[in-house]
Amino acid sequence: MAPAASTAGAAVTALSVMALLSYLLLTKSRSRSPSYSSVKKNGSGVIAAIGNTPLIRINSLSQATGCEILGKAEFLNPGGSVKDRVAVKIIEEALESGALSPGGVVTEGSAGSTAISLATVTPAYGCKCHVVIPDDAAIEKSQILEALGATVERVRPVSITHKEHYVNIARRRALEADELASEHQKTSQDRDSLAYCKGGFFADQFENLANYRAHYEGTGPEIWEEVGGKLDAFVAAAGTGGTVAGVSRFLKEKDSSIKCFLIDPPGSGLFNKVTRGVMYTREEAEGRRLKNPFDTITEGIGINRLTENFKMAALDGAFRGSDIEAVEMSRYLLKNDGLFIGSSSAMNCVGAVKVAQAMGPGHTIVTILCDSGMRHLSKFHNAQYLAQYGLTPSATGLEFLGLDAVMNADKKVMNGIHSAEEKLEENKCIM
Numbered sequence: 001m002a003p004a005a006s007t008a009g010a011a012v013t014a015l016s017v018m019a020l021l022s023y024l025l026l027t028k029s030r031s032r033s034p035s036y037s038s039v040k041k042n043g044s045g046v047i048a049a050i051g052n053t054p055l056i057r058i059n060s061l062s063q064a065t066g067c068e069i070l071g072k073a074e075f076l077n078p079g080g081s082v083k084d085r086v087a088v089k090i091i092e093e094a095l096e097s098g099a100l101s102p103g104g105v106v107t108e109g110s111a112g113s114t115a116i117s118l119a120t121v122t123p124a125y126g127c128k129c130h131v132v133i134p135d136d137a138a139i140e141k142s143q144i145l146e147a148l149g150a151t152v153e154r155v156r157p158v159s160i161t162h163k164e165h166y167v168n169i170a171r172r173r174a175l176e177a178d179e180l181a182s183e184h185q186k187t188s189q190d191r192d193s194l195a196y197c198k199g200g201f202f203a204d205q206f207e208n209l210a211n212y213r214a215h216y217e218g219t220g221p222e223i224w225e226e227v228g229g230k231l232d233a234f235v236a237a238a239g240t241g242g243t244v245a246g247v248s249r250f251l252k253e254k255d256s257s258i259k260c261f262l263i264d265p266p267g268s269g270l271f272n273k274v275t276r277g278v279m280y281t282r283e284e285a286e287g288r289r290l291k292n293p294f295d296t297i298t299e300g301i302g303i304n305r306l307t308e309n310f311k312m313a314a315l316d317g318a319f320r321g322s323d324i325e326a327v328e329m330s331r332y333l334l335k336n337d338g339l340f341i342g343s344s345s346a347m348n349c350v351g352a353v354k355v356a357q358a359m360g361p362g363h364t365i366v367t368i369l370c371d372s373g374m375r376h377l378s379k380f381h382n383a384q385y386l387a388q389y390g391l392t393p394s395a396t397g398l399e400f401l402g403l404d405a406v407m408n409a410d411k412k413v414m415n416g417i418h419s420a421e422e423k424l425e426e427n428k429c430i431m
């Protein structure tokens with residue numbers, strides 16, 4: 001007899017599949033939805049409002065470091081994050097290639113932002129959205145998804161090598177939708193009934209290079225234009241790697257002297273990959289250790305495998321960032337700049353200060369403000385949750401980054417990367 005847990009798990013899975021299938025079968029096609037060509041041609045509506053986000057000067061960090069620290073305000077996109085661009089690019093490329101049919105269902109395994117962006121934009125293309133997420137993701141993320149009209153499957157977090165990993169389940173759901181569509185094609189006498197079963201498409205944000213292209217063709221050029229070609233460094237954390245890869249590659253092609261860096265949270269193997277060329281420490285080997293909430297409280301960033309998107313990155317070095325640095329940074333920016341940002345954005349700002357410390361005053365540094373603090377009320381912006389992990393913020397300034405000690409005490413040695421590197425030995429930044 002199957003153990004109770006696996007029986008319950010199988011029942012939940014079966015229910016989810018049934019929910020998806022009935023959703024596909026019973027939801028009438030949005031026959032009056034705009035066609036892909038009309039969305040693209042008109043350049044209007046919600047899709048046209050994505051991108052061209054402002055590049056905000058972060059006054060407090062700029063003043064404290066003597067650098068121009070600028071944040072690309074991606075939280076101002078209609079779907080609330082940097083992933084809107086990715087969702088649009090993935091859907092448009094899939095519709096253009098025919099991999100996705102108008103009216104089809106886009107499936108994704110995502111801890112939140114990409115799924116929210118897909119759920120936001122799919123109706124504009126006359127498509128539907130089905131999302132599989134780990135059940136340790138902040139609850140407000142699945143609430144938003146359901147409110148947006150997507151179907152949501154919450155599953156136990158397991159290794160990517162496991163067939164029940166949320167990404168693998170999402171891939172399977174797209175195949176199931178395809179099978180359903182071809183079954184209908186074979187059996188249905190009424191060709192019109194096919195209108196509401198158009199098959200599936202797995203968005204595959206980790207491996208689909210449309211993700212990288214969204215940033216290479218969009219975010220990168222926008223940053224370049226906004227800084228008027230005057231830029232010294234770019235830094236960002238990586239989840240899929242799409243942002244850091246697309247932006248770094250574009251900027252390097254414009255000016256090879258621009259330094260591009262990764263900031264990596266605890267539990268991620270990318271720092272090792274960038275600085276030592278080796279992805280894993282032994283205990284970090286995929287399948288033996290999971291990236292889970294005990295590794296980091298940041299969401300959407302850090303990974304223990306090399307994705308196709310990350311492989312496109314053109315990086316000069318990497319820094320490590322800690323959870324407490326990200327928490328302190330978010331509170332510091334709230335107090336000093338009125339910026340209410342999520343955990344990955346806070347980590348990116350930690351990265352920007354570390355780059356400023358390494359390069360010295362007088363440089364222009366850009367990072368990404370991925371999403372708003374609103375998305376993180378139950379965890380990153382919840383005092384009780386943070387206390388549980390010993391992460392209660394207490395800083396009055398930027399002392400958690402040793403800024404006073406490094407930037408003010410000895411400014412004269414801050415004009416060269418190598419002297420900074422010695423001072424910031426714990427960062428192990430390779431340039």
Ligand SMILES: Cc1ncc(COP(=O)(O)O)c(C=O)c1O
Pocket residue numbers: 081112113114237238239240241242243244299300301342344345370371
């Ligand atoms: C909130 C948030 N910030 C940052 C990232 C990382 O961006 P990328 O996937 O382009 O590396 C993600 C990825 O899912 C995210 O959800």
